[in-house]
Amino acid sequence: DGGITQSPKYLFRKEGQNVTLSCEQNLNHDAMYWYRQDPGQGLRLIYYSQIVNDFQKGDIAEGYSVSREKKESFPLTVTSAQKNPTAFYLCASSIDRDRGLSSGANVLTFGAGSRLTVL
Amino acid sequence: KNQVEQSPQSLIILEGKNCTLQCNYTVSPFSNLRWYKQDTGRGPVSLTIMTFSENTKSNGRYTATLDADTKQSSLHITASQLSDSASYICVVTPFNNDMRFGAGTRLTVKP
Numbered sequence: 001d002g003g004i005t006q007s008p009k010y011l012f013r014k015e016g017q018n019v020t021l022s023c024e025q026n027l028n029h030d031a032m033y034w035y036r037q038d039p040g041q042g043l044r045l046i047y048y049s050q051i052v053n054d055f056q057k058g059d060i061a062e063g064y065s066v067s068r069e070k071k072e073s074f075p076l077t078v079t080s081a082q083k084n085p086t087a088f089y090l091c092a093s094s095i096d097r098d099r100g101l102s103s104g105a106n107v108l109t110f111g112a113g114s115r116l117t118v119l
Numbered sequence: 120k121n122q123v124e125q126s127p128q129s130l131i132i133l134e135g136k137n138c139t140l141q142c143n144y145t146v147s148p149f150s151n152l153r154w155y156k157q158d159t160g161r162g163p164v165s166l167t168i169m170t171f172s173e174n175t176k177s178n179g180r181y182t183a184t185l186d187a188d189t190k191q192s193s194l195h196i197t198a199s200q201l202s203d204s205a206s207y208i209c210v211v212t213p214f215n216n217d218m219r220f221g222a223g224t225r226l227t228v229k230p
Contacts, residue, residue, distance in 0.1 A: 004162075035220075042123060042208070042220030043163075058217070091160050107153075108218075109161030 003027065006091050006111035013085065013118050021114045025092035032074040032095045033108070035086040036060060046089075049074055050096065062076045078116060083115070091115045122146045123211050123221035131227045136199055140224045142209030154183050156193045157209040157223065163208055166194070169216040199228045 004025045013019045025032065035043040045058030049068040063082025064119050068074055074093075077083045091111040123144045144152070151170050155163035167176040167183040169192075175184045181196045190202050195206055209221040 006162075030124075040128075040222055044220075045217055048217075070230045092162070107165045107168065108163075110164070113160065114160050 004091055004093055004109055004111035005064075006089075006116060007113050010115060011111065011116045013116060014017065016080045018077055018079045019114070019116065020091060021078070023074045023076065023091055024072055025074075025091075025093045025109075026072060027093055028071070028107060029093035030071070031094045032068070033092045033094075034058075034064070034066065034074070034076045035090045037090055037113075043090065046076065050051060085116055086118045087116060089116060090101070122219045123176070123209055124208075125209050125221040125224050127224060128222070128228070129225040131229060132199055134199060134201055134230050138196050138226065140196075140197060140203055140207050140209075140226070141192045142194070142220070142221055144211045144221075145191050146208070146211040146213045147190065148214050150212045151184075152185055152213050153190050153210045154181070154192075154210075155210060156207060157206045159205070168206075182197055196226075199226075201228050201230060204228045 013058045024036050033048045034046040037043050044060050046064050047055055047058055047066040049055035052068055052071050055066050055068050063079055065077045092108045094108050126141045153168045154166045156166050166181050167178050169176045171183045182191045182195045205226050206223040206225050208223045210218050212218045215217040
């Protein structure tokens with residue numbers, strides 16, 4: 001079955017540590033995204049990538065880094081510079097980056113999420 | 120201020136009852152509006168997609184409506200089931216810009 005796999009499901013981090021969240025997709029999608037979800041707030045875009053070896057900052061990129069060395073993979077590193085990293089992180093992909101220029105059929109497919117807790 | 124506001128924040132209904140969730144947005148112009156269902160601890164799953172020119176879209180017991188004049192959308196759930204318990208997220212995509220997500224409505228269906 002095609003889909004997006006995120007790992008780990010749960011992750012605990014000590015202050016000052018960097019942690020990396022994995023995201024793998026086998027949908028042959030060009031665009032991949034990382035979102036952060038906090039209680040009572042809408043999803044906020046951290047980073048996105050439209051093509052291999054290219055990625056762009058989203059609304060809340062500070063304290064995060066990404067790479068896109070393969071089409072299928074888009075790992076997110078939460079660095080020690082992120083002051084409030086406890087959150088639910090969602091990876092998503094789409095055929096290409098939907099900026100409202102398509103008919104609306106460009107649907108985001110999400111992974112199951114990774115919950116990061118800072119101890 | 121969030122460009123996509125959803126109400127109510129949470130809702131509890133009895134199994135078999137109908138309910139309507141609201142989404143008000145200020146994004147303009149926009150390309151499409153989507154409703155997603157998110158089960159607890161899972162990623163969102165698309166329910167409906169409407170372009171700016173559509174008024175209604177159904178997916179089984181889920182019916183979404185859109186009024187572009189008042190900038191409002193609603194998601195109506197008919198004959199609710201226990202499995203409908205989830206968060207429902209409204210997402211608006213502006214032209215030539217990134218999606219804007221509402222905070223969601225948390226629906227609980229009780230037996």
